[in-house]
Amino acid sequence: MGGYVTQQWVPRATDGVPRRFTRSGSYQAFVPDALLDLDVRLDASVTGLLDEAEAHAREAADLASHAGLGQIGDLLVRSEAAASSLIEGYEPTPRAVAVADFVARGRESAVTVARTLHAVRASVERARDPHVSLVWDVVELQRLIAPRRAGVRAEPVWIGGRTPLEAHYNAPPHELVPGLLDDLDAYLASRRHRPVLAAALAHAQLETIHPFADGNGRAGRVLIGTVLARYGVAPRITLPVSTALFRDRERYYAALDTFRRGDRGAAIVTVVAEAVLAAAADALALSGQVTQWQHRQTEGLDAYLRGRSPTGRVRRGVAHTLVGDLPTHPVLDAASVAERYGITGVAARNALDSLAAAGVLRPDRKADRTRTVYVATELLDLVAEPGTPEADGVAIPLAPVTLEPETACGAWLPRAGRTCRLPRGHRGQHR
Structure with missing residues (x-):
């Protein structure tokens, strides 16, 4: 069942912190049994x-x-x-x-x-x-x-409360x-x-x-x-x-x-x-949904190409191949398509533009200032859970960044002497 060990808590920073969070004292940290013995x-x-x-x-x-x-x-x-x-x-x-x-x-x-x-x-x-x-x-x-x-x-962590003295669980x-x-x-x-x-x-x-x-x-x-x-x-x-x-x-x-x-x-x-x-x-359900989606998109692409053909015939090419590969590569640009399929940049752009015109892909010119990317939005929506609206915000690099104050947790971290910069509503150390 595990047991508890007594630990001491002494906040490292107290300036400007509410008095209740500057209190020192002892708390009980839980130590689980070894799983090999469970x-x-x-x-x-x-x-x-x-x-x-x-x-x-x-x-x-x-x-x-x-x-x-x-x-x-x-x-x-x-x-x-x-x-x-x-x-x-x-x-x-x-x-x-x-x-x-x-x-x-x-x-x-x-x-x-x-x-x-x-x-x-x-x-x-x-x-x-x-x-x-x-x-x-x-x-x-x-x-x-x-x-x-x-x-x-290399530090204590806990769940609930702002210090281990008032935590729901001490690790x-x-x-x-x-x-x-x-x-x-x-x-x-x-x-x-x-x-x-x-x-x-x-x-x-x-x-x-x-x-x-x-x-x-x-x-x-x-x-x-x-x-x-x-x-x-x-x-x-x-x-x-x-x-x-x-x-x-x-x-x-x-x-x-x-x-x-x-x-x-x-x-x-x-x-x-x-x-x-x-x-x-x-x-298994997603497999069926993706198969049905690909069938619909292929039909839509054929209808678009047929409407542009003087003879009404559809010639299958890179665009059709892309429909089959979108579950693996749902975001594309001309350079990635050209490299993956060994075609020219012009041919890649033509295929992507055809898919965009047929409604299979959605062009996004704001994601990257140097290129247009194409997204299989409807396909990606198949993996979404309800209630996940796209949040507003500005583009930032894919690298460690500091959250803006309005989106950060803001809870006071006595040991660090600053507020929490994790997203508001997170579960963890002091939540």
Whole structure:
């Protein structure tokens, strides 16, 4: 069940800080049991749920070799990254994220989600290497997610409240974090438990350890996907588990809290298993939606070209090929098309202009001042969850930046002697 250790809190900066946040004192930090020693007892209903989740996940993964689902692998990655970030309060549209990913700049929220997209995309390949440590690889991937607060923390972190004295949860002391991560890595290497059970417990344990100053939730959800890949459940695709977790996120948060109180995993295992089951269904549904979308766009392109042809005949060329490849490359420009298909820049621009005129792509001349990019907006909308309006903002580089005061959290950080610069409404250290 774990236990508590007493820690001392002494704020480092007090000038201009409300008096209640300058108080020193002792607090209780939770230290979880080693997962290798955890005795997990699940009833028949949870065991049956695990059977169903793993069977459906394998079915979806097996279809990855089929052209329909194989093409949407990158869209599934986008769905997972967007939903995982949405849980943390980042709400750009999939279109904004895709453009930020392509041109390496964009609004702050889109840039933040693009960083998570890079991490999820990298995890797909790295999880297949049996020599890669899943846990310590997540530590490296966190550097992509939160570059300003990268690496294993060397400070206390907590959830809720402005100091550990009033926090909802205080994570283990930082000096214990490396050992706890080593135990988690040994647990996953032991393959002691079945895939979805191991993924759920590993995720809950990482969130309980809270090894980073920022990005714990997103990094922890990346770990779910890498465990499923390493254990052979979904080795070729990323199931959008975070999309399902987002739909019932309050229950997800409650399950994590229950794990921290020592329920030995029953609640979080149930929540993650249900999310894996839903993610497998989402992947299959998205495959059908993408196939239907491509069929409609091809018909629309044919109608446009037929109307421009003196003979009424349609000659299939690069534009038709692009429709088939858009699930993998939903944002394009003339240079990338010319290089990918070995054609001239003029031919690439003609193909893109034809697709834009047919309504398949939407030209965006503001994303990058030096070029026009073309976006498959309707296709990207297929991976969006409801309630994710595109935020207003100005373009910024895809690099660590400081948020403007009106979009930042603003909570006072006594140790840093400044206000919090993370986005307003985030979950983490002092929220």
